Structure formats: C-alpha cells, structure tokens
Amino acid sequence: xxxxxxxxxxLPATCPxxxxxxxxxxxxxxxxxxxxxxxxxxxxVLDSAGKPLAPDAPTPAGxxxxxxxxxxxxxTIPFTETVLFQDDWLVVADKPHFLPVxxxxxxxxxxxxxxxxxxLHLPHLAPLHRLDRETAGLVVFTVQPHTRDTYARxxxxxxVHKEYEAIASHNxxxxxxxxLLHSSHLAPHAQDFFRTAEYNDRPPNSSTLIEWxxxxxQHRVRLRLQPHTGLRHQLRVHLHALGMPIVGDRFYPHVxxxxxxxxxxxxxxxxxAKRLAFIDPITRQLRQFESGLQLxx
Numbered sequence: 102x103x104x105x106x107x108x109x110x111x112l113p114a115t116c117p118x119x120x121x122x123x124x125x126x127x128x129x130x131x132x133x134x135x136x137x138x139x140x141x142x143x144x145x146v147l148d149s150a151g152k153p154l155a156p157d158a159p160t161p162a163g164x165x166x167x168x169x170x171x172x173x174x175x176x177t178i179p180f181t182e183t184v185l186f187q188d189d190w191l192v193v194a195d196k197p198h199f200l201p202v203x204x205x206x207x208x209x210x211x212x213x214x215x216x217x218x219x220x221l222h223l224p225h226l227a228p229l230h231r232l233d234r235e236t237a238g239l240v241v242f243t244v245q246p247h248t249r250d251t252y253a254r255x256x257x258x259x260x261v262h263k264e265y266e267a268i269a270s271h272n273x274x275x276x277x278x279x280x281l282l283h284s285s286h287l288a289p290h291a292q293d294f295f296r297t298a299e300y301n302d303r304p305p306n307s308s309t310l311i312e313w314x315x316x317x318x319q320h321r322v323r324l325r326l327q328p329h330t331g332l333r334h335q336l337r338v339h340l341h342a343l344g345m346p347i348v349g350d351r352f353y354p355h356v357x358x359x360x361x362x363x364x365x366x367x368x369x370x371x372x373x374a375k376r377l378a379f380i381d382p383i384t385r386q387l388r389q390f391e392s393g394l395q396l397x398x
Contacts, residue, residue, distance in 0.1 A: 107147070107167040108204075114163040121146070124160045125168075145169040170209045176364065178211045184221070185239075185390060190383055191252070192217060192226060192242040193390050198369035201234045213240060230256045233334065235351070238265070238374025238392045251382050256331070262378040265326040265336060268317065268371035268396050269345040276313070283339045284308040287332045296352055297334040299342050307332045309339045317398050321348060325375075336372060347372050371396045 110128075118124040122141060126134040140146050144153035147167040154166065180197035187193075194217060196202065201212045209215065218226050229241045229252050243249045255261050275281065286303035290296035310327040317323055322345070326336050334353070340346060341353040348371040351358035358365070373396050378389045 107169055109165060109167055111165050112160065112162055116160045116162045118160055121154060121158045121160045121166075122156060140168060170204055175207065175209060175211055178208075179366070182213055182216060183393065184217070185393065187221070188244075190244055190248060190381070191388070192221065192223070192244060193377075194240050194242070195392050195394055196232060196237055196240050196374075197394070198237045199234060199364065199366065202228050202232050202240055214242075217242065229253055230261075230331070231333075232374055233337075233370075233372075235349075235370040236372045236374060237369070237394050239377050239390055240374070241377065241390075248383060255379050255382065259329070259331075260379055262376070263328060263331075263374070264376040265328070266314070266373045266375045266396055267324045267326055267336065267340065268321055268348045268398060269324055269340050270348070271316065271320045271322045272344040275343060275345070280310060280312040282308055282310050283343060285339065285342065287335060287338060293356065296356070297332065297338050299338060306330065307335050307339070309336060311340075311343075321398070323396070323398065337370075369397075 112124065116124050118127055122134070122137055125137045125146075126132070129137075137146075138156055141154060141156040141158070145168060146154045148154055148161060149165045151167075178200050180200060182197060182200065183195040185193045185195055194213060196213050201208045203214045204212050214226065214228060218224055223244060225246050226242045226244060227246070227249055229243055229249075232238065232240050241252075243252050284305040285299045285301065285307060286305055287297050287307045288300055288303070290298040308329040310329065312325040312327075314323040314325055324340075324345075328335055337347055337350055337353050341350070346353055349368045350370055373392060373394055376389070376391050378387065380386070381388050
C-alpha cells in the first residue's frame with residue numbers, strides 16, 4: 102500500500118475477543134483502537150485469501166491476517182538513495198546513512214524498500230540481505246518473487262563476496278598484525294536487546310578479515326573489512342573489541358542514542374558497504390557492484 106509492504110500476523114487458536122477490532126486493540130496496546138478502526142474501514146486489514154476484513158468482522162482465530170502499518174508522525178529522512186543497477190532480476194541501490202532498509206519500528210514510508218517500490222513501480226521488490234540503518238552502501242533487491250529464494254540462497258550459503266570500508270580509532274598495538282582475522286562468539290547483549298556482545302567463553306560463530314588502508318589525522322585509520330559471517334552488528338562489535346571503535350558509532354562502546362532521541366545527522370557512522378560480487382544463479386554472469394559513496398575522513 103503506497104510502497105509499504107503488508108505485515109503478517111498469526112492469530113492464536115483461542116482468542117478472548119469475538120470481534121477482530123477488539124482482538125487487535127488488545128494484542129497491540131501501543132496502537133489506538135481508533136487507528137485499527139480506521140485501517141479496517143480503509144480496507145487495510147486482509148484475511149488469508151487477500152480479502153479486506155470489515156470493521157465488524159469476527160476474529161478469525163487460528164488464521165493468518167495481513168495488515169498495513171501506518172505512522173502518523175513518521176520522521177522524514179533528508180537523504181536520497183541512488184539506483185546503481187536495474188534489470189529484470191535485480192535492483193542494486195546505494196543506501197544513505199540513517200535510512201532503514203525495510204519497515205521497522207518508527208519507519209514505514211521512510212525506508213529504502215518503500216521508496217524504491219514507489220519510485221520504480223515494483224510492488225514485489227524485496228531485499229536480499231540486511232544493512233543497519235546507520236550503515237551506508239550497497240543493498241541488493243530481487244524483482245520477481247519466484248527467483249527470490251534462488252538469490253537469497255547465495256547469501257545464506259555465503260557465496261557473496263562482501264567488502265566494507267570503515268574509519269576507526271587507531272590502535273597502534275595492532276599495526277604489525279595487519280591484516281588480521283578476528284573471530285569470536287556473538288550473541289544478544291545481556292541488558293540491551295538492540296545490541297550485540299562478544300562472549301569469549303563460547304566457541305566462535307563469527308569472523309572478519311581486517312586490513313589497513315591508510316592512516317588518517319586525529320588518530321584514525323581507514324580499514325577494509327571482509328566479513329566471513331553476517332551476524333547483527335558484527336563489524337561494529339569486532340572493531341570495538343579490538344580497541345578500534347568505528348567513528349560515529351552510537352551503540353559501541355556506549356549507547357549514546359536511543360530510538361526516542363532526536364536524530365543527529367551531523368555525525369554518521371563511518372561504515373560503508375563498499376563492494377559486492379557473486380555469480381548470478383539465473384544468468385550465470387559475474388555480478389560486481391561498487392558503492393559510489395565515500396566516508397568522511
């Protein structure tokens with residue numbers, strides 16, 4: 102709907118409310134009942150067959166339903182994406198800092214996916230991989246639903262070569278060890294659900310190859326990063342653990358910004374998804390893409 106993909110919800114087999122409106126209001130206490138009424142009246146809540154559900158519809162217990170998210174006070178993100186490549190199979194875009202890839206939390210329309218669906222008139226466009234909202238650079242999308250799993254398998258099986266660039270604090274003790282491979286066990290942070298932590302008493306489940314590119318003023322360095330795994334915040338946590346936190350990181354080593362805080366666009370995370378390469382499973386061509394964005398040294 103207007104570039105925003107539908108969210109899916111599986112209702113429990115036993116629901117305490119006979120009317121769907123009451124069930125949704127109870128199940129999502131942070132969303133006003135009047136908001137759900139408006140969505141039902143606007144035909145924005147659908148049953149498993151794609152048919153709009155009426156405001157007085159009974160609760161379809163045990164069924165799947167689809168609904169469209171609506172944010173009345175969504176922040177406008179003042180940066181524009183660039184489409185680097187498009188054909189019948191793929192779209193590759195350069196994502197600016199601060200723009201989420203998919204609808205989440207406070208963002209629905211102001212996401213890379215929703216913007217591209219509207220701009221390119223491709224309602225079935227879908228991202229093949231994740232990129233943090235704070236990170237800039239390459240994101241690959243599939244155009245046709247029937248090829249989505251074929252392309253997604255490349256990322257699941259780690260058949261995609263990825264390179265990132267980062268500007269980080271300089272740790273002179275590591276100079277003679279470059280390039281270095283850092284491996285560790287990453288898992289959710291014990292207190293902050295939105296962060297990741299290293300646990301050195303567990304077997305490694307992540308690894309990143311780190312290479313020095315150049316020394317910069319203000320005790321900083323430019324690095325090339327090649328993640329061999331793709332866990333959440335992996336590059337940020339690995340560099341922090343090595344005493345080289347990424348410039349502009351507001352989560353590591355300390356939380357400097359929370360979701361409810363006003364956005365500060367003057368100090369973006371200096372992390373860029375710079376290059377991607379893979380053998381296309383449909384065309385058998387070598388696909389190579391490079392971001393046109395640059396980090397601010």
